[in-house]
Structure formats: structure tokens, C-alpha cells
Amino acid sequence: LCRSCRDTLCSKNVCGLGMECFQFSDYTKCSDPCSNYTVVNEPWRGSTEAGLSDLHCDSNKYGWYRFEGSGGIRMPETCKPIFSCGTHAPLWLNGLHPKLNEGIVNHTACAHWAGDCCKWSKDVQIKLCPGGYHVYKFSGTPLCEMTYCTDPRGLFSFMKCKPPTNDYFLYFLFEEVADIHTKLTCGKLDMRATFQKCQFNDLNIKTIHLTNSSCFNVLEDIPTNTYVIVSPLRSNTCGTQLIKNSTHANYKSTLHIELEPDSIITRLDELNIFMSCVYKLDLIASLNTALRPIIGSVNISLGGTGQFTAYMALYKDSGYTQLYEGSQVDISVKSILYIGVFIDDGGPSHYVLVLRNCYATPTENPEHTVKYYIIKDSCANTQDSTITVKENGVSMKALFSVQMFKFVGDYDRVYLHCQMSLCDAMDSSCTPVNSASELIAEDVPLLYSA
Incomplete structure (x- = not known):
């Protein structure tokens, strides 16, 4: 009893x-976990750069941990790109950090892989400590290579300027509207204008008024003491313009902000924010299928303002669910290769991915004189009955399969390369046809090597 x-x-x-x-x-x-924790301070945890060398894994992380250092002091609350944070599949926090009065809370950390921001998950516990920092209880990772990411933006939340209440926040006085500075972020699905709260003095998020408010979303980012105004990448809606040519897509939008919306009169200038994001839709990526057969990825700066990420994954099964793991895989020539090509985190909803040419070479050089075409002019090579194109020109992913083979001669590796296009489904038909000249009128070429 x-x-x-x-x-x-x-x-x-x-x-x-x-x-x-x-x-x-x-x-x-x-x-009290705020008094019993291990400090973690690796700068690479906050990295957003894709890298395939010096990969890390947190499979041995058990217990309470506190993040410190230039990499960031807390986990990100949004999905991170694959190969960032010094690993293959970065783990991010699928939820909001707790407040001081919530004690220890249970949350889920998600691992991003193969186009799925929560391909794998792991339970974590979090507590906000009186010193303003968070501690996390980890129990390893679902697989390797995976690490728990940090958000370097959170470093700014500790800047203290003026304490008008019990909470500290950045505070400056801007006498002219022209002194207000913004940061523009060009994402895959939207444009984001970020303002420091202090630039609006004591303005509350509820008092921000947009003349076309139904078209934009106003977010409050507490860790960085900022307001974020989000404009979706949708052409011909809410005044958003899309200007295209054969190589670039340029989205333009204008924010009109009233700083004194409830006043009868005002002497403040109207704040107009002109946003323009230019996307260069050319991508080059490489994957050594003999040394790194799982996936390849690269980030390309898109006109200096935006970027897409293309990558390829190699699967064991026709359902495209079981990935090959490890740094080297030996594959029998009788095995079927199931290959997926993706645009990471999607993109503007009216674009689809079209594979134009996919071929193999005996070296990593895509310009090698020896080429074996798997897909040509967006259609499967009819001379090879093992080739199946499951999906192409339908969404932001493409799927195909082929039986493994070996080049005749003194070659022991096979390298895959794909040329592809982003096609605007609103302007033209993106369904591949037999003739390359009839394929699409407004596609933008991409080169992907694997």
C-alpha cells in the first residue's frame, strides 16, 4: 500500500x-533543470548553409541542454532546409516556446527530409528559466545524421535599451518616417518585410493598419522583437505584379501603412513600402551516387534576393518511402533505382517541375562525351523497357525509376544528371509531350546533376 x-x-x-x-x-x-544542464555552443547549429562535409549527429544527446554562442540560444520554430545545421536532416521545434509561468512543457522536434518538414519526430521537453534562456531535454535522435538546430536570430532578443514595463525590449525614437528601415526576405512562398518594434516606438501590433489588410498578414516575432508583414507570391491579386522573361520571375508589391489610423487628423507621412523579389530559376546541384547515393542539394542565390533549393533522393522502393542510408551504397545491376527530384519546401503554387533531360555519365562531369539518356525531351527512353516516369510536370516534384546498370569499360561508378524547368501552369500546359518544341512556351531551364 x-x-x-x-x-x-x-x-x-x-x-x-x-x-x-x-x-x-x-x-x-x-x-530544477535550470540548474542542472549541459551547455551546447557549436556555431554550426545555426548555419543555414547547405554542406555535405563534416556532418554531425545528436544521437548521443540525452538529458537537459542549454544553447549558447553565436549559433543561437534557442531552437527555431520553423522548418529548416535540409543539409543545414551541420547535418543531413535538421531538427526544429514544431510549436512555440513556453512562457515563464508554464513550467516544463512537452513539445515535438521535427526532422526535415525529402520534402517533408516532419519526416521523423522526437519528443522534447522545454523550460524557460528566470534568466531568460531556455533549456531542452533531449533523448537522442530518430536516426543519423540529425542535429538539433539553433536560431541565430534569437541572439537579438537580449538587447536591452529601455524598460518601460517588466519586459525589456529595443527602443529608439525615429523622428521621421523616412528613418524607418526594413529588411526584405524573399522566400519560396512569400515576401516578408521585417521592422524592429522600436522603430514604431510603443506601437502595438493591433494598431498597425494596412490599407489593403486583407492581402497581407502581420506577425509578431517575439524572439527578435520585430513585426513581420507577409505578402504571398500570388500574381494579379492584391496588387502583386509578376513580370517574367526567359530567365527570371520578378514579384512586386506595395504596402501602405497608416501610423495613426484612429486619429481624425495626422501630420505623419504615409509609409509606403515597395517590395520587389527577383527569382533566378537556374539551379545546379550534384550528387555522387557512388559515394553519397542518398541525396544532393545546393542553394543558389536567386538574383541576390530569393532562392529555391533542388535536390534528388534515391529510394529502395516503388512507394518512394525508404531512403538509402550511409555514405556509400553498392547496388546490383538487377536492382531498380527509384529517384525523386524535388524543389525544397515547394514554391509559388502556380509553378510545377518538369524534367527535360535526365542522363547518366561514367564520371561526375555532366558534359562527358559518353551519355546514356533515361529521359529525353521529357519522355522516357523507349529503347529501355526498365524506365518508368511516375510523375513529371504535375507538381513541385518528379519521380522516375530505372534498372541499375554499369558502363562498359574501366568505369565503376554511375553519375546522374537532370535538366529541368519550372513551368507556370497558369500560363501554359506543363504536361510533357513527345516533341521538345511543343513542351512548354514559358519554361525556365534548370540543370541538376546527381
Whole structure:
């Protein structure tokens, strides 16, 4: 009877809010994770650059941890690109960080892979400590290579200028509207104008008024003390213009902000923010199928303002669910290769991915004189009955398969290369046809090597 009582002590929250409870055979122990943690301070955890060398894994991370250093002091709350954070599949926090009065909360960390921001997941516990930092309880990772990311933006949340209340925040006085500075971020699905809260003095997010408010979304980013105004990449809606040529897509939009929306009169200038994001839709990526047969990725600066990421994944099954793992894979010539090509995190909804030419070479040089075409002019090579094109010109992914083969001669590796296009489905038909000249009128070429 007494043992039964002891077993329920932790469930009765005997340790109190924010304390961790440990039940032993003859006693209960309470511990504050804010006083018992391990510091993690690797700068690469906050990296957004894709890299395939010096990969890391957190499979040995068990217990409470605190992030410090230039990489960031807390986990990101949004999906991170594959191959960022010094690993293959970066882990990010699928939820919001707790407040001080919430104690220890349970959350989920998601791993991004193969176009799925939550391909794998792991339970984590988080607590906000009185010092303003968070601590995290990890229990390893689902697989390797995976690491827990940090958000370098969170470093700015500790800048203190003026304490008008119990909370510290950045505070400056801008006497002229022209002094207000913004940061424009060109994403895959939207344009984002970011303002420091201090630039609007004590303006509350509820008082920000956009003359075309139904077209934009206003977000408050507490970790960075900023307001973010989001404009979706949709042409011919809410005044957003799309100007295209054979190599670029330029989205333009204008924000009109009233700084005194409830006043009868005003002497403040109207704040107009002109946003323009130019996307260069040319991508080049490489994947050594003999040394790194799982996936290849590269980020290309798109006109200096925006970027897409293309990558290829190699699967074991026709359902395109089981990825090859490891740094080197030996594949029998009797095996079928299932290959997926993706635009990471999608893109503007009216674009689809069209494979134009996919071929193999015996070296990593895509211009090698020896080429074996798997897909040519967007159609499967009819001379090879093992080739199947499952999806092409339908969405932001393409799927095809082919039986493994070996080049005749002194070659022991096979390299795949794909030329592809982003096609505007609103302006033209993107379904591949037999003739390359009839394929699409407004496609933009991409080169992808694997």
C-alpha cells in the first residue's frame, strides 16, 4: 500500500511547477533543470548553409541542454532546409516556446527530409528559466545524421535599451518616417518585410493598419522583437505584379501603412513600402551516387534576393518511402533505382517541375562525351523497357525509376544528371509531350546533376 502511494507522488506534482520529479524505491527527488544542464555552443547549429562535409549527429544527446554562442540560444520554430545545421536532416521545434509561468512543457522536434518538414519526430521537453534562456531535454535522435538546430536570430532578443514595463525590449525614437528601415526576405512562398518594434516606438501590433489588410498578414516575432508583414507570391491579386522573361520571375508589391489610423487628423507621412523579389530559376546541384547515393542539394542565390533549393533522393522502393542510408551504397545491376527530384519546401503554387533531360555519365562531369539518356525531351527512353516516369510536370516534384546498370569499360561508378524547368501552369500546359518544341512556351531551364 505504501509503495503504491510513493509511485503516485510524481504524478501528483509534489515537486511543483517547473521542477522535474524522479521516483525512487524509497524516496522522491526534485530537480530544477535550470540548474542542472549541459551547455551546447557549436556555431554550426545555426548555419543555414547547405554542406555535405563534416556532418554531425545528436544521437548521443540525452538529458537537459542549454544553447549558447553565436549559433543561437534557442531552437527555431520553423522548418529548416535540409543539409543545414551541420547535418543531413535538421531538427526544429514544431510549436512555440513556453512562457515563464508554464513550467516544463512537452513539445515535438521535427526532422526535415525529402520534402517533408516532419519526416521523423522526437519528443522534447522545454523550460524557460528566470534568466531568460531556455533549456531542452533531449533523448537522442530518430536516426543519423540529425542535429538539433539553433536560431541565430534569437541572439537579438537580449538587447536591452529601455524598460518601460517588466519586459525589456529595443527602443529608439525615429523622428521621421523616412528613418524607418526594413529588411526584405524573399522566400519560396512569400515576401516578408521585417521592422524592429522600436522603430514604431510603443506601437502595438493591433494598431498597425494596412490599407489593403486583407492581402497581407502581420506577425509578431517575439524572439527578435520585430513585426513581420507577409505578402504571398500570388500574381494579379492584391496588387502583386509578376513580370517574367526567359530567365527570371520578378514579384512586386506595395504596402501602405497608416501610423495613426484612429486619429481624425495626422501630420505623419504615409509609409509606403515597395517590395520587389527577383527569382533566378537556374539551379545546379550534384550528387555522387557512388559515394553519397542518398541525396544532393545546393542553394543558389536567386538574383541576390530569393532562392529555391533542388535536390534528388534515391529510394529502395516503388512507394518512394525508404531512403538509402550511409555514405556509400553498392547496388546490383538487377536492382531498380527509384529517384525523386524535388524543389525544397515547394514554391509559388502556380509553378510545377518538369524534367527535360535526365542522363547518366561514367564520371561526375555532366558534359562527358559518353551519355546514356533515361529521359529525353521529357519522355522516357523507349529503347529501355526498365524506365518508368511516375510523375513529371504535375507538381513541385518528379519521380522516375530505372534498372541499375554499369558502363562498359574501366568505369565503376554511375553519375546522374537532370535538366529541368519550372513551368507556370497558369500560363501554359506543363504536361510533357513527345516533341521538345511543343513542351512548354514559358519554361525556365534548370540543370541538376546527381
